Amino acid sequence: MTLDAIFEATIQVLVADGPYRLTTTRVAKRAGVSVGTMYQYFPHKHSLFYAVNERYLDVLAEKLESFCQAHRGASIEQMVAGLVKTYWSAKAERPEVTRALYRSVAELDNEVLIEAFGRRADAATAAMFGSATDADFADLPTVILTLLSSIFGTVRNVFERDLEAAQVATLLRQLRLMCIAYLNAVKMPSLKGDAE
Amino acid sequence: MTLDAIFEATIQVLVADGPYRLTTTRVAKRAGVSVGTMYQYFPHKHSLFYAVNERYLDVLAEKLESFCQAHRGASIEQMVAGLVKTYWSAKAERPEVTRALYRSVAELDNEVLIEAFGRRADAATAAMFGSATDADFADLPTVILTLLSSIFGTVRNVFERDLEAAQVATLLRQLRLMCIAYLNAVKMPSLKGDAE
Amino acid sequence: MTLDAIFEATIQVLVADGPYRLTTTRVAKRAGVSVGTMYQYFPHKHSLFYAVNERYLDVLAEKLESFCQAHRGASIEQMVAGLVKTYWSAKAERPEVTRALYRSVAELDNEVLIEAFGRRADAATAAMFGSATDADFADLPTVILTLLSSIFGTVRNVFERDLEAAQVATLLRQLRLMCIAYLNAVKMPSLKGDAE
Amino acid sequence: MTLDAIFEATIQVLVADGPYRLTTTRVAKRAGVSVGTMYQYFPHKHSLFYAVNERYLDVLAEKLESFCQAHRGASIEQMVAGLVKTYWSAKAERPEVTRALYRSVAELDNEVLIEAFGRRADAATAAMFGSATDADFADLPTVILTLLSSIFGTVRNVFERDLEAAQVATLLRQLRLMCIAYLNAVKMPSLKGDAE
DNA sequence: CATGAATGAGGGTTCATTCAT
DNA sequence: CATGAATGAACCCTCATTCAT
Numbered sequence: 047m048t049l050d051a052i053f054e055a056t057i058q059v060l061v062a063d064g065p066y067r068l069t070t071t072r073v074a075k076r077a078g079v080s081v082g083t084m085y086q087y088f089p090h091k092h093s094l095f096y097a098v099n100e101r102y103l104d105v106l107a108e109k110l111e112s113f114c115q116a117h118r119g120a121s122i123e124q125m126v127a128g129l130v131k132t133y134w135s136a137k138a139e140r141p142e143v144t145r146a147l148y149r150s151v152a153e154l155d156n157e158v159l160i161e162a163f164g165r166r167a168d169a170a171t172a173a174m175f176g177s178a179t180d181a182d183f184a185d186l187p188t189v190i191l192t193l194l195s196s197i198f199g200t201v202r203n204v205f206e207r208d209l210e211a212a213q214v215a216t217l218l219r220q221l222r223l224m225c226i227a228y229l230n231a232v233k234m235p236s237l238k239g240d241a242e
Numbered sequence: 243m244t245l246d247a248i249f250e251a252t253i254q255v256l257v258a259d260g261p262y263r264l265t266t267t268r269v270a271k272r273a274g275v276s277v278g279t280m281y282q283y284f285p286h287k288h289s290l291f292y293a294v295n296e297r298y299l300d301v302l303a304e305k306l307e308s309f310c311q312a313h314r315g316a317s318i319e320q321m322v323a324g325l326v327k328t329y330w331s332a333k334a335e336r337p338e339v340t341r342a343l344y345r346s347v348a349e350l351d352n353e354v355l356i357e358a359f360g361r362r363a364d365a366a367t368a369a370m371f372g373s374a375t376d377a378d379f380a381d382l383p384t385v386i387l388t389l390l391s392s393i394f395g396t397v398r399n400v401f402e403r404d405l406e407a408a409q410v411a412t413l414l415r416q417l418r419l420m421c422i423a424y425l426n427a428v429k430m431p432s433l434k435g436d437a438e
Numbered sequence: 439m440t441l442d443a444i445f446e447a448t449i450q451v452l453v454a455d456g457p458y459r460l461t462t463t464r465v466a467k468r469a470g471v472s473v474g475t476m477y478q479y480f481p482h483k484h485s486l487f488y489a490v491n492e493r494y495l496d497v498l499a500e501k502l503e504s505f506c507q508a509h510r511g512a513s514i515e516q517m518v519a520g521l522v523k524t525y526w527s528a529k530a531e532r533p534e535v536t537r538a539l540y541r542s543v544a545e546l547d548n549e550v551l552i553e554a555f556g557r558r559a560d561a562a563t564a565a566m567f568g569s570a571t572d573a574d575f576a577d578l579p580t581v582i583l584t585l586l587s588s589i590f591g592t593v594r595n596v597f598e599r600d601l602e603a604a605q606v607a608t609l610l611r612q613l614r615l616m617c618i619a620y621l622n623a624v625k626m627p628s629l630k631g632d633a634e
Numbered sequence: 635m636t637l638d639a640i641f642e643a644t645i646q647v648l649v650a651d652g653p654y655r656l657t658t659t660r661v662a663k664r665a666g667v668s669v670g671t672m673y674q675y676f677p678h679k680h681s682l683f684y685a686v687n688e689r690y691l692d693v694l695a696e697k698l699e700s701f702c703q704a705h706r707g708a709s710i711e712q713m714v715a716g717l718v719k720t721y722w723s724a725k726a727e728r729p730e731v732t733r734a735l736y737r738s739v740a741e742l743d744n745e746v747l748i749e750a751f752g753r754r755a756d757a758a759t760a761a762m763f764g765s766a767t768d769a770d771f772a773d774l775p776t777v778i779l780t781l782l783s784s785i786f787g788t789v790r791n792v793f794e795r796d797l798e799a800a801q802v803a804t805l806l807r808q809l810r811l812m813c814i815a816y817l818n819a820v821k822m823p824s825l826k827g828d829a830e
Numbered sequence: 831c832a833t834g835a836a837t838g839a840g841g842g843t844t845c846a847t848t849c850a851t
Numbered sequence: 852c853a854t855g856a857a858t859g860a861a862c863c864c865t866c867a868t869t870c871a872t
Binding site: 832833834835836837838839840841842843844845846847848849850851 | 855872
């Protein structure tokens with residue numbers, strides 16, 4: 047489908063030439079359509095860029111949601127491990143694309159997108175952790191905000207500092223450790239906690 | 243001094259108009275100098291941009307270093323609390339500037355800058371935590387990388403999601419909690435630890 | 439056609455304003471197109487300039503070739519007279535253009551063009567004089583080089599010194615005389631030469 | 635002396651960077667003076683350029699004049715040989731300078747200079763050939779014009795086509811031959827001519 | 831609907847020239 | 852007088868956007 051071709055072309059140009067060289071002509075050519083056609087789908091360059099980000103965050107949110115949905119009732123340790131893995135895998139699948147999008151964010155006023163994504167991630171994660179069989183939290187929203195900020199932020203840092211594979215593996219392990227230590231520190235003492 | 247005026251003008255334009263609208267003419271006008279003068283100090287737009295970031299990261303690194311220097315031999319709890327506070331304060335001093343610079347990163351190949359900053363932060367923090375009187379770590383570099391990634395990442399997330407003051411305060415408290423929980427989880431059992 | 443308009447505009451600007459004032463905007467305006475359009479045909483100013491020269495030399499070379507082709511087997515006197523006339527006529531057709539192009543040479547690294555033109559002129563002229571019925575030359579290439587250098591150089595001098603019509607006519611007559619005297623001086627005594 | 639330094643610097647920049655990169659700052663720096671000082675000697679760039687050319691042509695004219703002065707009463711063969719040699723040597727002494735100046739001519743309206751030079755060359759040469767002991771010419775001015783146009787033009791052609799040393803030597807020999815053949819063809823039959 | 835040539839505002843950069851020191 | 856930092860008009864070139872075909 048034309049639209050998909052345009053999206054993919056945008057990402058490819060972004061990765062290959064950087065946000066600075068992302069021109070409508072270049073994208074159109076790579077997508078195999080004319081500029082005119084592209085303007086039928088997107089009224090201006092900005093909207094194209096916006097749509098690409100929207101789509102990207104949408105897919106990401108879906109992955110998180112589907113993971114959270116599937117792991118209700120698990121242990122917080124499983125949840126944390128899975129959450130980190132899910133988020134990292136989604137980002138690491140196409141690292142250059144991830145990096146390119148991280149860097150291209152400047153171009154658009156995407157606060158709306160980020161907020162929407164944040165809300166979805168918060169909600170899904172909160173629902174999952176709320177169903178944990180081995181822990182309860184007095185202020186779940188705060189816990190979730192802390193957890194996600196830490197995970198998302200750390201992952202972003204990895205890409206920014208361009209760490210080596212070995213370092214990344216270690217860091218992700220430590221990240222899990224950190225999150226679990228945190229959750230255990232803030233969870234309420236409960237009967238459920240007996241199994242520990 | 244002219245140079246400072248240019249720096250400040252760059253930041254102001256960045257904040258007011260965004261990286262996309264950062265043009266040499268605009269910066270020059272706001273700095274109260276001619277384009278020609280600007281080009282006497284910076285061989286091209288890029289270098290101006292780069293210099294601003296370099297300066298910013300330099301100040302940031304210095305603040306971290308001076309804090310770390312001053313708190314050798316403290317407890318890990320004090321270190322964590324101070325580290326978070328120092329980093330956050332530096333970023334929150336001029337929030338719009340911080341946000342503007344976070345977003346402008348895309349424009350320049352600043353991996354070198356980020357790496358240099360990372361190394362300085364790593365070194366200073368490692369030296370401090372290595373001197374902690376109440377904890378020892380088997381793999382200090384990894385612990386530091388994790389700690390800083392988490393702190394830096396989380397702070398960045400705060401700016402990206404544009405959280406409210408109250409949320410921020412809570413989140414920072416939780417962040418300290420999380421870091422301490424992590425450090426306690428990974429520290430080596432030691433004689434020094436007796437006091438715990 | 440747009441392209442021809444651009445060529446002609448370039449020449450006109452060159453003539454009217456000189457090579458120093460030949461700007462892309464000026465050419466575009468005179469050609470009745472936008473700068474953007476010009477850049478669709480020529481990747482940069484230089485290439486436009488180059489193309490104009492190329493075209494000019496190409497036409498010139500063709501005229502020489504066609505004359506030489508048509509006068510094989512003639513007498514050297516006819517050849518010389520025709521050669522001078524052909525070259526001069528081509529140059530004198532639009533004297534200001536000729537002068538403008540002579541002066542604009544500095545702007546472009548046109549050694550390649552000049553060499554190419556030189557080779558074509560050499561080849562055509564050599565073929566013609568090689569077929570002369572009343573003379574043979576021991577070292578034809580050298581004779582041709584001398585002949586053409588002298589003719590081309592003299593003509594250039596005329597334009598540079600901006601001689602009056604009467605002087606020009608006289609000079610051209612003398613030039614023919616000089617060339618013929620030279621050829622007679624260097625030609626081999628031969629059976630063909632009997633008629634002399 | 636400062637002025638000489640500026641002249642030499644101009645030429646060096648011209649040779650090293652081409653007429654396009656000849657900027658006042660660059661010349662001043664190479665001359666070891668400030669732009670301000672340069673503007674004390676030359677009211678604008680153009681005048682500097684003009685002066686350099688003037689000086690160059692002046693030296694050239696002097697060489698021709700002094701040769702012509704010294705060879706009054708010689709044979710036309712000696713005159714021609716010496717004239718070609720003198721002119722060529724002057725040009726070939728610093729070939730890059732010659733080439734650079736040939737190309738830079740476009741920048742300035744130097745018709746005046748060229749005319750002045752032409753007149754001096756004409757006068758000197760005419761006086762010399764008028765004193766030849768072995769030939770008389772009915773229309774000396776025309777003969778001189780032809781002779782000089784041919785010599786000057788041919789030499790220029792050599793630089794333009796960038797011929798090899800061997801070719802150059804041959805060409806110069808032929809040029810002498812051509813000039814002598816011409817002079818012999820147009821000289822008046824005279825008693826002086828007996829020696830022939 | 832698709833095309834892609836045409837547009838031209840606006841960007842980065844240069845450099846002849848000035849003038850306070 | 853010499854200096855060289857400051858100026859800003861003007862240059863070359865790009866690219867988002869339009870619209871006749």
